[in-house]
Each structure stands twice: as structure tokens, then as C-alpha cells.
Amino acid sequence: MTERVDFDLTDYPITDPTVGKLKALLGATPIEVDRQALGPAGACYWIADDVAKQNGASVQHGWMIEWLPNVYIQAMHHAVVKLPNGQMVDVTAPQRAQPSDGVTAFIPDDSVPVNLQWPASIENRYVILVDDEDVEQAIQQYRVNNSAMIAFNKWAMSVPGASWSPFQGWQAPAWPSEQPSDEPLRSSFRLMHEARRRIRDRYL
Structure with missing residues (x-):
């Protein structure tokens, strides 16, 4: 994990x-x-x-x-x-x-x-202050993850009866059995946090 x-x-x-x-x-x-x-x-x-x-x-x-x-x-x-x-x-x-x-x-x-x-x-915007591949990787994978989340949200918005709130998240009478793959979300999440761990160990 x-x-x-x-x-x-x-x-x-x-x-x-x-x-x-x-x-x-x-x-x-x-x-x-x-x-x-x-x-x-x-x-x-x-x-x-x-x-x-x-x-x-x-x-x-x-x-x-x-x-x-x-x-x-x-x-x-x-x-x-x-x-x-x-x-x-x-x-x-x-x-x-x-x-x-x-x-x-x-x-x-x-x-x-x-x-x-x-x-x-x-999407957040960044000014990088160090020459560090891990910082660039963490930001790039954040962007991939955010784009994947936007794609999921667009799909969820198309589900009949779906609604969303900042406090309760997504709700729908029934979600379709076939949903978009979550692989882009999962893989970018993993790569982003692996890079962040190296940044933490290096600078914090």
C-alpha cells in the first residue's frame, strides 16, 4: 500500500x-x-x-x-x-x-x-525553486491525477440523478455497473506520493 x-x-x-x-x-x-x-x-x-x-x-x-x-x-x-x-x-x-x-x-x-x-x-500552479527530478515528478503526477479526477467527475455528472456536495461527495440512486477504469488515478497517486516521500526525506 x-x-x-x-x-x-x-x-x-x-x-x-x-x-x-x-x-x-x-x-x-x-x-x-x-x-x-x-x-x-x-x-x-x-x-x-x-x-x-x-x-x-x-x-x-x-x-x-x-x-x-x-x-x-x-x-x-x-x-x-x-x-x-x-x-x-x-x-x-x-x-x-x-x-x-x-x-x-x-x-x-x-x-x-x-x-x-x-x-x-x-489545477494548482507551481514555481519550482530547486533543480530536483523528484519535485518535477511529484508535480507532473499530481497533474495526471487531477486530470484523471476531472475525467471521473465528468462521467459521474452524466449519471442520471447524480448529485455532489463538498461535504458529502457524490451520490446517485444507482451507479452503473460499468465504470471508468481507476488505473490512471491509482498509478499517478502511487508515483506522486513515492516522489513526495523522497522529497520529504531529502528536505524535511
Whole structure:
């Protein structure tokens, strides 16, 4: 069984000298957005939408910037609440390492559409900071895995009566007996986490 390896990424410091590489990737530099966690990690679009509706505010999409210092920078698509006065607040709990009342490094960007009815498997973007084949392999296999998940989600959306929520996952009155092969998901998962294990042993 493949050991799952998840890194405790930390908030990206927006004054770090590597910020120029981030700007080259995304066309902008991050700002700091206050974090007030009102819902769990992994459900930012739906939490931000609910909070915005309750407070006469709007949702601002963009990229949450985190990093594994000196190894890579990760830009994950994200949603925050934009108040009527223009102030932005990140209302989603952070991942493992960050404090819930800190600040999120964030680049506003409304160019990527989000459909709240279905999973949003928007691919992370990366700036690699080291010359390391394992880092490149881990990111490449993540992309393969994410593409396989998108393909599965498209198939699931076509099943009569199927529905999805960020808290309960997929549900359907009955799933077809013939389903897409999960081999791309399983093989990319294995290769991704094997590369991550080597990265962990080398840098952490």
C-alpha cells in the first residue's frame, strides 16, 4: 500500500525575493488577506458564497499562495469574501500548518469559472525553486491525477440523478455497473506520493 505523504505548506511571505517568479507565472504579486476561519478547509467556494450572501458581500476568486520553503511555491485556486467596502477576508480554515487567524497570501483573479453544483478540480500552479527530478515528478503526477479526477467527475455528472456536495461527495440512486477504469488515478497517486516521500526525506 502506498504511503500518503502530505506536506505542511506554509503561508507564502509576500516580500520574499522569489516573488518575481510568482509574478511571471500569474501576472501579479500577492497581497495579504486577513483570515477568519468560518468553515473547513477544502470547501472555500461554498463557504465564501454562503458568507457573502449572509453579509451583502461578494465572492472574490483568485489564487492562494503557499510554499514548501526553498523547494516550491504552490498557487491553489481559492475564494475569499469581498466586503462592500472592498476589504477581503478569507473565511475558510487553512490547511494543516497555518494559524487560523493569520493572513493568506492571495492573488485576485476572476478569469477561472467555478460551478458550485459540481467539484472544482482546478489545477494548482507551481514555481519550482530547486533543480530536483523528484519535485518535477511529484508535480507532473499530481497533474495526471487531477486530470484523471476531472475525467471521473465528468462521467459521474452524466449519471442520471447524480448529485455532489463538498461535504458529502457524490451520490446517485444507482451507479452503473460499468465504470471508468481507476488505473490512471491509482498509478499517478502511487508515483506522486513515492516522489513526495523522497522529497520529504531529502528536505524535511
